[in-house]
Amino acid sequence: MSILITGADGYLGWPATLRIADRTDDRVILVDNFGRREWVEEVGATSATPVSSIDRRLDAAREVHGLSNLSFVKGDLVEKSFVDELLVVHEPDVVVHTAAQPSAPYSQINGERANYTQHNNMQATRNLLWGLEEHDLTNTHFIETTTTGVYGAPEFPIPEGGATMENQGEADDVPFPAMAGSWYHLTKSHDAANLRLAHQQFDIPISDVRTAIVYGTETAETREDDRLKTRFDFDYYFGTVGHRFCAQAVAGYPVTVYGKGEQRKPFISLEDAVEGLAQVALEDPDDRPEGLTVYNQVTRAISIVEIAETIADVGSEFDLDVAVKHFENPRDEDETHKMEIENDRYADLIGGQNQTFEEGVRDIFETLTRYDDTIESYEDRFLPSVLVDE
Template structure:
């Protein structure tokens, strides 16, 4: 028996593989086709911190952490034949599915990227759950990182999974409606629906982990050696807003807050995200069908910018926070509330605060300032480029 971690070369998948392998003697198989490296290169950017080749990463994992149970298989999960072989050879008791094209802006570039994103993401998930069913592995615990983006930004507290619908005096629990705002986010809405269907039809135990905006550069395991670092993207397409703001600070540009900036977004640190995924498979938890809001707390855009400015001062950075006209149609004072009791029970307590996460990021980016400056056209908002 084994544990498979898809997207094992990625930002979340790689450190998750390290964490799981360090907590179990079971075989842990990372799976990836290295597409993320190609996507980022195609839009003219790169990881701020160099990403080691997979063989170097595995060697470091063995030498530094003694992880002889961690291995790698290269392959494309949209290929049914590859998925069938992967499942029959390794017979996983659990799959942590983090593989996806994860960028909303990339999926919005043009019709080709939208089609690619939807085919890549949904086909991979369908191949995996149908493969488990067709190979009589319906007891395998399937854990997928979907996204809190499926919820949109409603004016009521977001439940951890389902909601209650009332009509003409009748009430019932229903899946939360898909309110996604991009072709990427809609893939995760479809995945969430397909996972629910796979549980109902095939009996596969499902953990739908709806991941918030994830920040940070390090986890407990990756800090030990540079070869173990995960990738860190800071560009407009693959770098989340907190990472782009940190890049602006390093390059000497003000942090541009759209409008009032009081709209809150859900956040989770890389350390807290990895811990939750590891707990789900290592502790043996495999609920029937459970949704987790992988969030530690919502943070407003202006609070985020001001925190980065304060932490930046520790690194000798003079960071200004400026407010510019908001080009987006959104509520600039949205006080998002999102339930996360189930997820917090899983991890016990928050392991990294937003402030300490920004400190890690600025430390990493300071060491690679030349890379940031050389690619500043990839992360600066239009208002600063004019």
């Protein structure tokens, strides 16, 4: 038995690799081309936590956790010949596909980066799916982290996967329409459609894990040694809103909320996201749902203003005097949108929320206060213009 994990050097992929490898004796093959490291450097940013080389990470995994079942392959999934060789040599029973250019802002910089994002993300997924078909590996369980961003922000509760469409008195279950708001998010909408098509045409068992905004710096495995730390991006392009707010607080700036900030976004802690991927990857084939299963990998929706206020409250535990300031909203958005998103299937999978947002923020501050010099050195990469212009 073997498990292939793509994007295994990434923010989510690396800690997921550690947990999966720790719970199985199967061979776990890590695949990455280190693109995330290059993209972050390209926009003039860095990870707040020092990111060890893959060799040091693997050494630490063996020394600290006794993980002797890990091996690494460097390669680009956009190259079909590489994917073909990878699948033929390793014949994986499970593929956990976390590799992607994951930043919506990066994909919006210009046409070149939009094209790159779409080509990179969708070509990699298609190569893997077609590779399984062409090399007689259609029993392989294919798991991909797509995104809750494929749903957009509808006014009605978001289902866990499909939707029911009614017309002229007739109704049928259909895939949820692509309502993505960026060139990146649209790649995952296309991936979701291609996953469905691959299941229909090739009968590959598929788990479409639609991942919410992930926050946090640690999992049970990464806490044990600094060499095992995952990356933590806090810049405008690759840092999520909660991470940027925490960076502002550590650097001594107020947390900025545009408008009322009552709009809610779907969130999940790094700990809970890793647990979900491990549960799906290691599920007994006899117990796993048949066909294509969609999971909304989210534990709750949180408003922007609640994020800011929680960061301010937790920051006081670290002797940080964090103010929350509201500014006129330059964006065209509903500042009071009350997103509702169903997650029953996912909650059952992980046994409910294992880390609260407050606990995740505490983790972040414990990490970032160790690397406050890095945060302050790169403050031009995350400070919003309303603070720069003050």
